Amino acid sequence: MNAITMRPPVAAKRGDRSFWLQSIGADAVTPPLEGSLDCDVAIVGGGYAGLWTALRIKEQAPETRVTVLEADFCGSGASGRNGGQVHSWFAEIDMLRALVGEDDALMLCRATADAIEELHGLQASGTIDMDLRLDGWLWTASSTAQEGAWTAAAELGRALGEPRLRPLGRNDILRRTGSAVSYVGIVEERAGTVQPAKLAIGLRDLALSRGIVVHERSPVLEIVPGPRPRLRTAGGTLCAGKVVLAANAWLSAIAELHPYLYVVSSQVIATAPVPDVLRRIGWTDGASICDAQQHVLYYQRTPEGTVIFGRGTGGIAYGDRIDARFNRGGDGGADNIREMHRVYPELRDVPVLCDWSGPIDCTAQHLPVFGHLQDHANIFYAMGFNGTGIAQAPVAGRIVASLVLGRDDAWSRCGLVGLDRRTRLPPEPLRYLGARVVRRAIRRKNDLEIRNRTADPVTRFLAGLAP
Numbered sequence: 001m002n003a004i005t006m007r008p009p010v011a012a013k014r015g016d017r018s019f020w021l022q023s024i025g026a027d028a029v030t031p032p033l034e035g036s037l038d039c040d041v042a043i044v045g046g047g048y049a050g051l052w053t054a055l056r057i058k059e060q061a062p063e064t065r066v067t068v069l070e071a072d073f074c075g076s077g078a079s080g081r082n083g084g085q086v087h088s089w090f091a092e093i094d095m096l097r098a099l100v101g102e103d104d105a106l107m108l109c110r111a112t113a114d115a116i117e118e119l120h121g122l123q124a125s126g127t128i129d130m131d132l133r134l135d136g137w138l139w140t141a142s143s144t145a146q147e148g149a150w151t152a153a154a155e156l157g158r159a160l161g162e163p164r165l166r167p168l169g170r171n172d173i174l175r176r177t178g179s180a181v182s183y184v185g186i187v188e189e190r191a192g193t194v195q196p197a198k199l200a201i202g203l204r205d206l207a208l209s210r211g212i213v214v215h216e217r218s219p220v221l222e223i224v225p226g227p228r229p230r231l232r233t234a235g236g237t238l239c240a241g242k243v244v245l246a247a248n249a250w251l252s253a254i255a256e257l258h259p260y261l262y263v264v265s266s267q268v269i270a271t272a273p274v275p276d277v278l279r280r281i282g283w284t285d286g287a288s289i290c291d292a293q294q295h296v297l298y299y300q301r302t303p304e305g306t307v308i309f310g311r312g313t314g315g316i317a318y319g320d321r322i323d324a325r326f327n328r329g330g331d332g333g334a335d336n337i338r339e340m341h342r343v344y345p346e347l348r349d350v351p352v353l354c355d356w357s358g359p360i361d362c363t364a365q366h367l368p369v370f371g372h373l374q375d376h377a378n379i380f381y382a383m384g385f386n387g388t389g390i391a392q393a394p395v396a397g398r399i400v401a402s403l404v405l406g407r408d409d410a411w412s413r414c415g416l417v418g419l420d421r422r423t424r425l426p427p428e429p430l431r432y433l434g435a436r437v438v439r440r441a442i443r444r445k446n447d448l449e450i451r452n453r454t455a456d457p458v459t460r461f462l463a464g465l466a467p
Helices: 019-023 050-060 091-101 102-124 151-159 168-176 196-209 249-253 275-281 333-344 395-405 430-448 456-465
Strands: 033-042 067-070 137-139 165-168 183-188 214-215 220-222 231-234 237-247 262-271 289-293 297-301 307-312 352-362 367-371 376-383
Touching: 019 050, 019 196, 033 050, 033 231, 050 067, 050 196, 050 395, 067 151, 067 237, 091 102, 091 151, 102 196, 102 395, 137 168, 165 168, 168 183, 196 214, 196 352, 237 395, 249 262, 249 352, 262 297, 262 333, 297 333, 307 333, 376 395, 430 456
Parallel strands: 033 067, 033 237, 067 214, 137 289, 237 376
Antiparallel strands: 137 183, 165 183, 220 231, 231 237, 262 307, 262 352, 289 297, 297 307, 367 376
8 A cells, every 4th residue: 555655844943943932941851753663543743633632532532542743842833833812713603604504613613612611721720831811812903904804703603692702992902902003803702812832732741641652753754554554753663543644734745635735824923021011001911812914913912021923924835845944934024023013113112032933734714624534544634724723623632533433423523524515726836826926915905905005906806816
């Protein structure tokens, strides 16, 4: 049987790691895989999706021998470099209903709200210290073109008896964010922020405490399918009854999955801590904030007063060949700094101490997909989190655990399972060339709209071609 060749992630240099990872000195603590070992379930990827899947399998079937293989160290990928924003799927309930139907959409949205409470419980019990602050998630507009981006989701939630997204006006936003730039929006109150690297490392420690085996610095080079697939790393081989692929953007290397997955970059900056400045402007809590640009802008302040500012840049690579350039933008976060100064002019003299970047796995529907490879019913995948995973990965873990354990339940039957409803993306070189054209159009459109100017029809048309 033909082997599946994996594309090992390109680990970020220590100085290119995220502020979150560097601030806690995160690194590998478990040994690489060596020799020939055996387990019931092998999970490729030690981020949120892989670790939550391992934990869910252990919850439901404690006797299952689960081994996680992580290419670098747990949380070193998207799980440890994101913006730390925690919110439910109620902000996407309209997209969910269009894809999976009303009943599943409600189930999945409620499950992510429950996941937020689960995170709160893990922190309150002392199990994981993740700096969780449930001070709300704000989705706002700072220009007329952005107004109402949330309307479909908010109205559908209300119609279905779940009015989770409450309107905000200018004074509310100023009071909660300290910025007068955004003037209308919504808030999900039971949401907020975490220190994402602390959460990832905490999940690793929790997995180890529950008998899950973790091998870091163990990139999987190939998988030989069969009744008991063999996963080969540089130092050894792991045989398993079932395999879960939870490797984020690097799953784009698998021919069967690549048509449904595209990879973009997102860039984030962190300032020096300035708690006095933030107190003076009235930005004092742990809310997470998004600006409704097409290349979304997201930001928060840490408990120590560091400002985190991120933006989806849409950076792409031919054939989704991800290299070290995805780990750091090379311009010191110039776009983010410009936008931070627009939103917070008071921060113009505050130095930026850290900038980082990284790939994000996306689907055309902007929602993850789960299932098994067409010819290999014992090799499962979880992909397409689109940069939104902190409250979603615990739900993903339930879905994948049900698939792996052969359960016939609401999770294994939900509409996020299977590729049959998903949009196939164009092949190369059309995919890459088209993405470059669309990316330029989106950037032009964004830059004009934040000044309340209207892009020309051609730019609007091209920007509208984005998945």
